[in-house]
Amino acid sequence: MADLVYQKIITSLKKSIDDGEYSDMRLPDERSLAESYSVSRSSIKRALGLMADQGIIFKKRGSGTFVNPLYLKQGSSFSYSGKNLGITDSFNANGQKPGVKVLKFDVVHPDKDLQDNLFLKPSEFVYSFERLRFLDDVPFMIETGYIPIKLAPELSEQIASESIFNYVESELGKEVNKTYLTISAQPSDEEGKELLNLSANEPVGLMEGIFFLDDGTPFEFSTMKLHYKYFKYDSFVDLGNK
Amino acid sequence: MADLVYQKIITSLKKSIDDGEYSDMRLPDERSLAESYSVSRSSIKRALGLMADQGIIFKKRGSGTFVNPLYLKQGSSFSYSGKNLGITDSFNANGQKPGVKVLKFDVVHPDKDLQDNLFLKPSEFVYSFERLRFLDDVPFMIETGYIPIKLAPELSEQIASESIFNYVESELGKEVNKTYLTISAQPSDEEGKELLNLSANEPVGLMEGIFFLDDGTPFEFSTMKLHYKYFKYDSFVDLGNK
DNA sequence: GTATAAAATTGGGCCGCTCCAATTTATGAA
DNA sequence: TTCATAAATTGGAGCGGCCCAATTTTATAC
Known part of the structure; x- marks a missing residue:
């Protein structure tokens, strides 16, 4: 490095x-x-x-x-490949080839929730997009993202079909390197059953993330629904009993 | 502090x-x-x-x-009450009163997985216990824990019904303050449906944790199955695109 | 005005030192 | 041998300094 x-x-x-x-x-x-x-x-x-x-x-x-x-040790739950896995722009899977399909790409006004999370006024516009991600051609994640147009005016469906963060870094000279993540789980909804081939009893893992630019500007709000078999988050935690 | x-x-x-x-x-x-x-x-x-x-x-x-x-901000996904929530011994819920019921308490030999995770020889013994945790008398989590007897010789069902970590700290003078956590989700199994009142399509959140003493000794391996509505993990992550 | 260059600002990294607190090890008396 | 005590070890906290790199601001030239 x-x-x-x-x-x-x-x-x-x-x-x-x-x-x-x-x-x-x-x-x-x-x-x-x-x-x-x-x-x-x-x-x-x-x-x-x-x-x-x-x-x-x-x-x-x-x-x-x-x-x-x-x-x-090998085989133990410890993998230690990195600090926290699971959320890279290009889900760096173990040798599996990632794919992206853009399902939707619009410009809308933010609802109240988004206004809070991205620190926006109701009058401002955001890009709204939905992507389906694959590993070795198997769909494993539905991603719904929102990005203020003022932060990435030239964003396009074409860019969304590749890597948004790479675009931001190389073309806009900004860097996205911090996220506030909320992890949970839910029964699969219709969308999940259809796109991720889940049966009724199979859940999705949920990762809601607010991605920040290096100066602290909230850049993207993203909701990621993962096929539960691909949903795994590792972290080493200081319980801080002090 | x-x-x-x-x-x-x-x-x-x-x-x-x-x-x-x-x-x-x-x-x-x-x-x-x-x-x-x-x-x-x-x-x-x-x-x-x-x-x-x-x-x-x-x-x-x-x-x-x-x-x-x-x-x-309020209302945004940001809570910031602490660094990483969700895993304190006494799940410090927002004013809700925690409860514990010990379902099982045995001494067994560790299987291969446990030997790896707790760094044990096959001949050594571990306490094996199962606990059901409540918030305001509502069951929300099934916990399966394993602790080497050599690390807590005097452990008892009585202690397990209260707080094991508090016992370790006050009686043994050791401190448990680091965890390696693996978070995932699963369809609810029979145990989950029965004890957590889940229906077939409702999942459980899974938290597997290896808890360490302050000198690095693996102290406990714990599998926590949470009712999905109580399953939430927040964290602030450095993506380290460097 | 506008573009370019220089200067000032600001956080990053590194050094080497002092003192302190927790723990371990050595000491010595009973 | 045992146990209390003293000394040595080891990581934690803090200071104040140095130079550097990224960025912003100012000055300068056209």
Whole structure:
């Protein structure tokens, strides 16, 4: 990625862990690491802090830093491929080929809910679109999205059939990299049964997301209905009992 | 909470935001904040960094720090009551009174899956228990948990009927504060229909969690089946398109 | 006016140090 | 040997500084 000190340390430490260099599951103390990497303790702390946030290691004041024993295992629920999966523009599935079909593409006024979520006035317009997403030609997700026209004036059905976020980044020079996500589940509705080939008793997973530009502007409100077999969200959580 | 500098700054800044002190949605620059709070810029950075992680503010190099416009709003999908809701030992529901009923409580050998997830040998024993949880006397969740006996030798059905984590903390002096969570959904099975009063087409939300002690020891593996109407998980995600 | 270039602003990264708190280890008395 | 105490270890918090990169603002030229 970048040539940042703490990033390189993370990469290096991960490799050391993978190579089984810390057979006792214990990392060297921060001061030693700082010396052996010839960097400041601050940089070591930054690296270890991030790794702890990702659940790779555990830090305990007074005793040391330890490898998460499940980080190495295969087959356990731990996959650790990334922090939080499931919501990339191009659902980076495991080798499966993604597809998109645009079902609707309109310009409308936002309803009250949308006005709140995208911080809009009732008079402003939003693009409204519906997309069906595929993995290896199998439909797995119905996506309903809303984007204020003022934020992406040139948006088109053509762009929606490819990647909206890529367009925003390359053509508008903006970046979408934060989301507020609400995850839930529902019985499948008519649309779900039809488009996702669900039977009556099979549910959909629901992911409602507000996507933000890097300066905090709410950019898109999206409702994603997923076939329940494709619905999986992993996360490492700090319960913060403090 | 604590009397840490960066915590106090976070509290203060949140208040300022709530009070509408930054009507242009823009916070003072870090150097100014450091001066006005009479702290180092490092502490300001730490405070702002944490607030950015929580989605309260957005930082953009070169331009400044901005309040998330949705942080203030009501009615929007944003609740922001905490970081990630949904998984406290005593599901801290909004004023609703929690209840627990222990359905099963045994000691067994772990199967292969459990051995992986709790890092156990086949010969070791685990407590196996099933609990039904209520909110205002309405059942909403079936919980199946496994805890190695070596980690909590004195565990009992009595303790399971109250709070296991509170017991661990107060009696064993350990702390459970990290979880690896996998979230998904399923059609309701017989157990769900019966105990959660679900009809055939109504699903359950599934949360599989591995709970860790503060030193990284996997402490409990838990499968939580939730009535879909009580199943909601909020999170603020960094998509990390970097 | 408008486009270009320079300067100022602002957050990012890194250093190296001090002091502190939690924990572990070593010490020594009973 | 046991147990209380002291010392050493280890991560946490905080400071104040340096330089850099992205962005915005200002100044300058045409």
